[in-house]
Amino acid sequence: MSTPRLAIVIVTAVLGVAVLAYAVPAIALAGDVPPDTKVAGVDIGGLSPDQARSRLEAELGPRAARPIEVRAAGKKTRLQAGELGLSVDAAATVAAAMDGASTPAGVFRSLFGSRELQPVVKVDEQALTGRIAKLAESVDREPREGVVSYQGLEPRTSPPKKGLALDRAAAAQAVRQAFLKDGGPLELTTKTLPPTVAAGEVRELATTTARTAVAADLTVTSGAKEAAITRAELAAGLRFTGEDGKLKPVFDAEQVVPGLEKKLVAASHLPRDATFKIVSGKPKVVPARDGKGIDVKGLGQAVAAAVAAGERTAEAPVKVTQARLTTEAAGRLGIKEKVSSYTTQHPCCAPRVTNIHTIAGIVDGYVVKPGETFSLNGVVGKRDTARGFVEAPMILNGRFVNDVGGGVSQFATTMFNAVFFGGFEDVQHMPHMYYISRYPAGRESTVSFPQPDFRWKNDSKYGVLIKTSFTSTSITVQFWSTKRYEVTSESSGRYNVKSFPSLSESGPKCQPMSGVEGFTIDVWRTFKKDGKVVRKQKFTTVYQPEPKLTCD
Structure with missing residues (x-):
């Protein structure tokens, strides 16, 4: 046989062996996952696609169900994969494992090598973004700007404070990477948000x-x-x-x-x-x-x-x-009957009586709409001589002093009791520092301008008409609306009783004080409807001892 013909025979034989070396294992492996293939540690080598998919679902399912624990700004939260929109796509993972398995390189790898693959993770971007946004709501904190306000006429500062914001994009990426993995709490990145004005500028403006x-x-x-x-x-x-x-x-x-x-x-x-x-x-x-x-x-x-x-x-x-209230709206308010009334007594003819009558005249006929909060200072404004208020004694810093509008706390107390027995919501009331015998203990309120104010809310679906009347020795406040409750009052005995000190002072502005014991008292407001108790509310009032003051 000639040399060229011999070479052809040899080459053909070699190619035939190579083809057989590829074809035999390729045919044997066809349709299955290549041997020694693992996905996140789960061996699926040699399995059919359906078998491989079932094994992945069984093995990775519990891991996918484990919550991802994250920590942001020191606060730990457990996030569920489902609410994050993260899940294992077993079918896509098996397809990726079989991709290229029938190529010569794939056959060679199947015969002599192994593979470790990561599972294909399906991501619902809308769910992931939404859950990270909800997490951010519990972490984010707007920077607090510095504020200068006043206590009396004295400036007071509230210093600025830095804010905080979750890095949402980084958080979403981090939880994606942590899915199916073991480990401790995942630390999420936050950003500091500075206030727009530095603390030094706030302090300087205050001075x-x-x-x-x-x-x-x-x-x-x-x-x-x-x-x-x-x-x-x-x-x-x-x-x-x-x-x-x-x-x-x-x-x-x-x-x-x-x-x-x-x-x-x-x-x-x-x-x-x-x-x-x-x-x-x-x-x-x-x-x-x-x-x-x-x-x-x-x-x-x-x-x-x-x-x-x-x-x-x-x-x-x-x-x-x-x-504020139109004629048509007034007709729809359900103001049809008296729902509460209260009267307090006072001695005749003192200057404070003028102020009580004046404020009663301003408030008379006022209508509080459903859901509205009534502010005595907001409706009346600062008491002044132009509207008929006069100087009369009031308590300031623990002493009696004369001031324009002194004595109007009796009107506030009378209205407080109309609110109390009308079953309306008490928003702001401040009892007197000292107990005053003409008022019911624990059911009274002081008022001054601009603070303390007396405020209450009409928490009914009906309007409330305020009607006032007075005599030389009394003031009455009535509320007209639609009755909702029968309200009763019950008081505890006085406890934590404290004796009063005896003092003496001098000067033209000194006003004698009679001396009254201090004590604490509880008052319960009981709401009844159709004879049944529906709610009880407790008020606790602490009265300081009023000193016995002698003016030299």
Whole structure:
């Protein structure tokens, strides 16, 4: 045989052996997962696709069900794979394991090598993003800007505080990678959010601008008329807070508007709410009237701008104002019967009686709408001589002093009891420092301007009409609405009784004090409906000993 022919035979034989070496194992392995193939430690080599898929589901299922424990800002949370939208795609994992198995390289690897694969993880991006966002809500904390407010006329600072935010993209990536893996809590990355104004700037403003802002009254004008926001009123509504890198003044004008309107807007131009008059024991609607009034928000902005500019005058914006309660709305309020009434007594003819009658006249006929919170200071405003208030004794810093509007706490106490027995929600009341015998112990309230206020909420679905009346020795507050409850009161005995000290002082402003023991008392308010108790509420009041003060 010639040499060329011999070479051809040899090459053909070699190729035949190679083909057989590939074809025989390829045919033997066809349709199965290559031997010695593992997915996350689970051996699926040599199994059919269905068998491999079943084994993966059985072995990886419990691991996929394990919660992923994460920690962010020191707080641990367990996240379930299901709520994260993470799951093992067993079919796709088996397909990936068999991909290329029939190629020569795949056959060679099957015969002489092994593979360790990671499972194919299916991700519901919407679910993952939503759960990470919910986690962020429990972690994120907005930076707190520094604030300068007032205690009396003295500036007080609340320092700024850094905020915190979860890195949501990094958190989503981290929990993806932690899925199916063992390990301790996964530490998630957070970002620090700085406030816009540094603490040093807040402290500096408190000692400079904030003091200057309340150094004098601020004059408010409307046309040719003018009125004053006193230093105390200014301080009560003013604060400075960080915004866009600067400390800016903000003024809440709501408390001062009632008093200013009566001085800056003619009474004939003010809006008049619908109200009621009692005719033959039944409420009858008195129609409303639209008018003009001070724009509360606009006044707040004008005062803030004046403070920022260092000015002592601001223009009060006046706008057409609808009645707070229209005639039609009043007719739908369900005001049809007396639901509570309370009367307190007082000696005749003292200056404080003038103030009690004056505040009663202002509040008489006021209607509190369903869901509305009534503020005595908000409705009446600062007590002043222009509206008939006079100087009378009041308690200030533990001593009796004369002040315009002194004595109106008796009206607050009378209204508190109408609220109490009417079954309405007590929002803010402050008992007197000392026990006053003409009031029921534990069921009374003091009031001053701007604080403490007396506030209560009409938590019924009906309107409440406030009617007041008085004699020379008494004041009465009635509430008209639709009755919901029968309310009763029960009191404990007095306990923690403390004796009073005896003191002596001198000076023209000294006013003698008789001396009263201090004590603590509990009062329960019981709500009944159809004769059954539906709720009980407890009030605990602590009275300090009133000293026996002798004036030399």
